[in-house]
Amino acid sequence: MATIQGTIEGVMETWPLQLTVAAGGMRYLVTLTDATTIKRGGRPADARALRPGFRVAVLGERPARGGANLLVAAAITVFEA
Amino acid sequence: MPTRKHESVGSEQPSGGQTPPPGGGTGAPTGDMHSSVGGEGTEFQPQVPPRDEVAEEFTGAPPSGELEALAGFDPMRALNEGMPLHLATEEFEELRPAEAAEYMVAESVCGRDDRVRVSPATAAPWRWICQLIITMPNGAGFRGTGWFIGPRCVMTAGHCVYSAANGGWARRIEVIPGMDATSRPFGSAVGTNFRSVTGWTSGADPNYDYGAIILPTALGNVTGYFGFASLTDSSLNGLLLNNSGYAGDKPFGTQWFNAGRVASVTSRKIYYMLDTFGGQSGSPVWRYSNGQRHAVGIHAYGGCPNSATRIVQPVFNNMLAWRNL
Numbered sequence: 001m002a003t004i005q006g007t008i009e010g011v012m013e014t015w016p017l018q019l020t021v022a023a024g025g026m027r028y029l030v031t032l033t034d035a036t037t038i039k040r041g042g043r044p045a046d047a048r049a050l051r052p053g054f055r056v057a058v059l060g061e062r063p064a065r066g067g068a069n070l071l072v073a074a075a076i077t078v079f080e081a
Numbered sequence: 082m083p084t085r086k087h088e089s090v091g092s093e094q095p096s097g098g099q100t101p102p103p104g105g106g107t108g109a110p111t112g113d114m115h116s117s118v119g120g121e122g123t124e125f126q127p128q129v130p131p132r133d134e135v136a137e138e139f140t141g142a143p144p145s146g147e148l149e150a151l152a153g154f155d156p157m158r159a160l161n162e163g164m165p166l167h168l169a170t171e172e173f174e175e176l177r178p179a180e181a182a183e184y185m186v187a188e189s190v191c192g193r194d195d196r197v198r199v200s201p202a203t204a205a206p207w208r209w210i211c212q213l214i215i216t217m218p219n220g221a222g223f224r225g226t227g228w229f230i231g232p233r234c235v236m237t238a239g240h241c242v243y244s245a246a247n248g249g250w251a252r253r254i255e256v257i258p259g260m261d262a263t264s265r266p267f268g269s270a271v272g273t274n275f276r277s278v279t280g281w282t283s284g285a286d287p288n289y290d291y292g293a294i295i296l297p298t299a300l301g302n303v304t305g306y307f308g309f310a311s312l313t314d315s316s317l318n319g320l321l322l323n324n325s326g327y328a329g330d331k332p333f334g335t336q337w338f339n340a341g342r343v344a345s346v347t348s349r350k351i352y353y354m355l356d357t358f359g360g361q362s363g364s365p366v367w368r369y370s371n372g373q374r375h376a377v378g379i380h381a382y383g384g385c386p387n388s389a390t391r392i393v394q395p396v397f398n399n400m401l402a403w404r405n406l
Contacts, residue, residue: 010287011383012240013189014215014223015329015360020287029285031246033221047359048330052384063219063246070246072219 002071004028005057008050017047019073021058030058030071040078055079114274115242115250121395122280122289134311134397136230136404138374140205141305154197154338189383191354199325199336201259203266206367206374208259208304212327212334213294213363215241218248224333226326226364227256228376229306231404232299235272236307237363238381238390239281242292249282250275254294258304260327260334267304270296276403288349290381291390293403307365310375311397317346317377324355324380326364337361344386349393351378352386359383 006023016032038045050056056078060071190196199207213225213235223244227237235256242251257269272294280289312320325338341355351366357380366378366389378389390396 011189012238012290012381013357013359013362013383013387014225014238014241015358016223017359018240018244018246020285027285029244029246031221031244063248065248066245072221072246 001059001074002062003057003059004071006055008052008054008056011050011052017050019050021056026069028058028069028071030060030073032073032076036073037075038078039075045078049078050076116276117243117279117282118276118399119279121278121399122284122286131313133313133316134394135375136309136397136401138206138308139301139305141208141301141303154195154340189358189385189387190356191385191387194356196328196331196337196339196356198331199338200261201264201266202261202336203259205305206307206365207325207336208267209301209307210258210325210336210365211235212257212260212336213237213241214255214257216252216254217244218250218252221247223247224327224329224360225362226360226380227254227294228363228365229258229301229304230293230309230376230400231306231406232301233296234301234306234403234406235294235296236309236365236376236379236400236403237292237294238379239277239290239292240381241363242275242294243277243282245282245285256294256296256300257334258300259336261336262332262334264334267300270298270300272296276399278399287382287390289390291379291396293400295403295406307367308373308375309392309397309400310368310377311392311394312368312377314346317343317351317391319343320368320377322351322353322355322377323367323369323374324353324357324361324364326357326361326380328358329360330358346391349391351389351391353388354386357383357387 004023006021010020012018019030021028059075060073209229211227215223225241227235254272258267274295277292280286320343328337339356341353345352364380365376367376380389382388
């Protein structure tokens with residue numbers, strides 16, 4: 001598992017959503033799944049709470065293939081802007 | 082029918098008949114049925130076309146005739162966008178009180194949700210718009226939206242056909258035109274042959290987030306398909322836009338319509354406040370004028386303003402090439 005903290009740059013509107021997150025000088029491509037949990041203000045939230053500009057922490061798995069900037073999100077914590 | 086499943090990166094030209102460069106550069110294994118057209122994103126040279134380019138729509142010839150569709154949409158908000166503040170009182174009436182403990186806002190429903198369901202979706206243009214059921218290489222499933230631009234070609238967002246975080250090119254995409262809940266009035270087709278550009282597949286650049294599904298059957302000859310246009314900044318500014326797609330916060334398989342005005346444009350994007358939601362990635366953003374419909378963008382991102390990949394000259398050229406596959 002890997003954790004990144006950064007800022008949501010883009011919310012791609014498949015369902016589930018896919019995100020681009022700027023963190024540590026890199027652009028991460030983050031994919032949500034039906035099992036991704038989201039918390040905001042310490043309480044469960046849904047994907048509708050994810051907005052560009054919000055600061056987030058993403059806990060996820062790196063795919064077996066591909067670059068280090070890819071994550072399949074298990075959990076997202078929203079700190080907002 | 083294209084002879085190769087995948088085309089690899091080339092210059093910014095129509096994608097048919099190009100020889101794959103070594104290694105491809107797209108992440109697609111050799112022998113796959115997908116193609117990224119190069120030049121889009123390898124060197125960005127902003128272009129504002131000196132004139133509008135238009136490819137015409139084809140209404141289609143459904144065997145059972147057409148049904149009129151869509152009632153209940155209040156056009157006033159969309160028409161009033163950009164008008165003086167004192168005319169926009171409905172927006173303020175919908176605001177929750179400041180003392181509310183929590184104000185959860187759907188990230189791409191902008192203000193009051195005035196989306197209207199399209200049911201049935203058997204008339205033009207609704208039947209040109211398709212529910213996509215996407216299966217990625219890692220087995221992950223997604224929903225999106227696509228729209229016919231030719232007999233076999235369904236336009237959508239790049240991230241619907243290629244997702245690096247999910248293993249690259251989609252494994253398969255089922256395309257269901259005019260889907261209405263459990264109704265599949267034109268059946269469906271499964272695509273395993275996709276197109277996009279290197280700006281998306283290699284660069285993951287949102288400015289190049291567009292792609293297409295090339296179907297094995299010419300289902301677009303039954304449903305008909307959108308025309309599309311590359312418009313100048315002056316033609317786009319203030320333009321009234323239409324959008325419809327398969328939103329993930331609504332019952333599965335239902336198509337939802339909204340409209341609004343262009344809020345702003347960049348050289349590669351169109352921004353607007355019309356309501357969208359996850360699942361509508363890939364849906365058409367179109368101009369309806371003098372009885373003609375021309376898509377001007379491919380919806381891809383939420384965030385209020387929401388945004389589409391703008392159909393500019395290179396995008397238009399790729400779409401023309403893909404339309405003829």
